[in-house]
Amino acid sequence: WLKPFWLKRSFLKTTRTPPAHLAMARRPVLGSLLVCGAATAGLLQQLAFVGPSAQPAVARGLVAARVSADYLERQGPKDADVPFTPTGGGPEHQVVYKKRPFGILRYQPGAGMKGAMAMEIIPKSRYPGDPQGQAFSGGVKAGYVVKSINGADVLSAEFGKIMDLFDDEVADPRFSKSTALALEKQGGRLAEPAATPLTVVYTEIPGYQGKFAVLTQDGQDGYGR
Numbered sequence: 001w002l003k004p005f006w007l008k009r010s011f012l013k014t015t016r017t018p019p020a021h022l023a024m025a026r027r028p029v030l031g032s033l034l035v036c037g038a039a040t041a042g043l044l045q046q047l048a049f050v051g052p053s054a055q056p057a058v059a060r061g062l063v064a065a066r067v068s069a070d071y072l073e074r075q076g077p078k079d080a081d082v083p084f085t086p087t088g089g090g091p092e093h094q095v096v097y098k099k100r101p102f103g104i105l106r107y108q109p110g111a112g113m114k115g116a117m118a119m120e121i122i123p124k125s126r127y128p129g130d131p132q133g134q135a136f137s138g139g140v141k142a143g144y145v146v147k148s149i150n151g152a153d154v155l156s157a158e159f160g161k162i163m164d165l166f167d168d169e170v171a172d173p174r175f176s177k178s179t180a181l182a183l184e185k186q187g188g189r190l191a192e193p194a195a196t197p198l199t200v201v202y203t204e205i206p207g208y209q210g211k212f213a214v215l216t217q218d219g220q221d222g223y224g225r
Contacts, residue, residue: 081108082210086115086145086155090204095138097198101168103135109159110145116154116162118144118202120213142212144202150194155203160190167193 105120121140125133147155149165 080211081119082208084108084110084115084117084145084205084208084210086110086117087205088147088155088203090206092147092204093139093144093202095135095140095200095202097134097138097196097200099131099134099196100166101131102166102198103130103132104140104168107146107159107163113159114156116146116159117210118142118146119210140202143204143208143210145205146200147203148201150199158190164189164191165194166198 103122104118105122107116108119109116118135118140119142121135121142122132123136125137145155146162147153149162154162154165
């Protein structure tokens with residue numbers, strides 16, 4: 001039952017409680033290590049966020065909003081447009097539109113913002129009864145000037161009035177998020193939308209040589225640029 005002296009001393013050394021002043025001295029050191037560790041972790045997170053390894057917006061699922069090319073294409077007259085004065089005297093063509101839209105993407109206003117010339121026609125009817133293929137099916141061509149709508153002469157009418165009668169936002173060059181401002185500037189609507197079916201008579205200007213965009217056929221949208 002007697003244990004060797006060296007075993008007793010070793011046991012005492014392993015179980016002996018350190019002095020209170022040594023324990024107190026160790027606590028600030030441990031606290032400092034924890035604070036430094038937290039600060040280092042925060043710094044690494046900041047570097048990961050702003051550093052070269054940060055994920056781009058697209059990778060995080062954020063895609064910048066894009067504007068359709070046609071949105072810019074339909075904004076009024078273009079530098080390439082050849083000016084014209086709305087006059088008759090050429091061949092006339094009658095088309096009946098059963099519903100909106102009609103299939104004309106853009107009109108050009110004449111001199112003094114009078115009259116309206118068809119500039120871009122969707123070159124395809126995607127299926128029987130396709131509203132966007134009505135102008136194409138009716139034989140409308142770029143350069144045709146609107147002469148009358150439902151029997152009313154509009155050959156020299158205000159361009160805005162003709163657009164209001166058509167009420168075809170696809171073709172209206174004022175159609176954008178600023179449409180309300182444009183209408184307010186002209187004093188509100190110049191005409192109420194014409195009733196459908198719409199009977200439109202177009203006329204050609206003898207000797208007029210315009211520059212027209214060439215649209216290609218597309219099975220999905222009916223046209224391409």
